[in-house]
Amino acid sequence: MDMQALLSLVADGEFHSGKDLGDVLGVSRTAVWKHAQKLESLGLHLESVKGKGYRLPGGLELLSREKILAGVDASAKSLLSELDVLSTIDSTNQHAMQRIExxxxxxxxxxxxxxxxxxGRRGRTWVSPFGSNIYLSAVAEFEGGAAALEGLSLAVGVALVRALKSCGVEGVQLKWPNDLLWQGRKLAGILLEMSGDVAGPCQVVVGVGLNVTMPERSAEDIDQPWVDVASIVPDYSRNQLVAAMLTELLPLLDSFQQTGFAAYKDEWEAMHAYQNCDVLIQTIKMHEQGEAIGVTGVGALRVLVDGVEKQFSGGEVSLRSVPS
Structure with missing residues (x-):
């Protein structure tokens, strides 16, 4: 018996006796108890009450391949070559990178x-509690290497905002180059990793982490203001959110080679959290302060520094707002 099988039975949030669980799973009540203890390692507390059995307080919506596929738009679904829904893994991006090798x-x-x-970006850890959020990676192939990918992470941000809006999550903004914010707090992040020829055929893994129902105990490890979908809208479904994300993301990845970021530039600027605001640009070697005035057609950040426009590309560049 694996923990996923036990979780599927207690995900409804109702009490289930140890005997009933053991009968369904084909194991002893002692084995059920042992697996219940193992769930603690995933941050899940399976409540045990004598005479009632076990329950997972509040329940849990597990990811379902069938439900996700049922919610993806037909044209986007035709662009999906394979969908894997995994239980526990080191990193979805790492899994996808190993696959494309x-x-x-x-x-x-x-x-x-x-x-x-x-x-996360710049070597940071992405806090990933079990069954709480969305950890997704998608693979796309491109010709032209790194040059063909300019602005891709920003375009992905636009697609994700569209997807969230279709699920009733309004007011999401974009922070250059990889984050989604809501009222100044981080809701999601994007991580792109490339494999192949930097000047020719290559494959790109687009990783997305979206906070949906972040447990407070896990949030203690997050070093910046954050927010989750559950704090913004009362009704949500992780499976519905994934389906909406794929409906927007897959067509973007399929057409980006032809359209480039220019097709998303105006929409991105309209969602820019720091548009016409004072910002601080930092790298290992320099600090610059100025007014963020938008982005170029390839996604570089445009900043007025002492009246002179400067442009900054991704990589190790850090962007922060300057309090007014």
Whole structure:
């Protein structure tokens, strides 16, 4: 018996006796108890009450491949080559990167309930509690190497805002180059990783982490203001959110080679959290302060510094707002 099988039975939030669980799973009540203890390692507390059995307080919406596929738009679904829904993994991006080393994977998407080594931008850890948020990676193939990818992370941000809006999550803004914010707090992050020829055929893994129902105990490890979908809208479904994300993301990845970021530039600027605001630009070697005035057609940030426009690209550049 694996923990996923037990979770699927207690995900409804109702009490289930140890005997009933053991009968369904084909194990002893002692084995059920042992697996219930193991759930604690995933941050899940399975309540046990004598005479009633076990329950997962509040229940849990597990990711369902079938429900996700049922919610994806038909035209987007035609661009999906394979969808993997995994339980526990080191990192969805790492899993996708390992896959593209051995085979062509355009249109491949993987999700995980739990990441043991989730990664964010600039080497940061992405806090990834079990069954709470969305950890998704998608693969796309491009010709032209790194040059063909300019502005891709910003365009992905636009697609994600569209998806969230279709699910009733309004007011989401974009922070250059990889974050989604709501009222100044981080809601989601994007991580792009490339494999292949930097000047020719390459494959890109687009990783997305979206906070949906972040447990407070997990949030203690987050070093910046954050927010989750549950704090913004009362009714939500992780499976519905994933379906909406794929409906927007897959067509973007399929057409970006032809359209480039220019097709998303105006929409991105309209969602820019720091548009016409004072910002601080930092790298290892320099600090600049100025007014953010938008982005270029390839996604570079435009900043007025002492009346002179300067442009900054991604990589190790950090952007912060300057309090007024």
């Amino acid at each position: 051995s085979q062509s994977s355009h249109g491949y998407v993987c999700l995980a309930e739990y990441q043991t080594a989730g990664r």
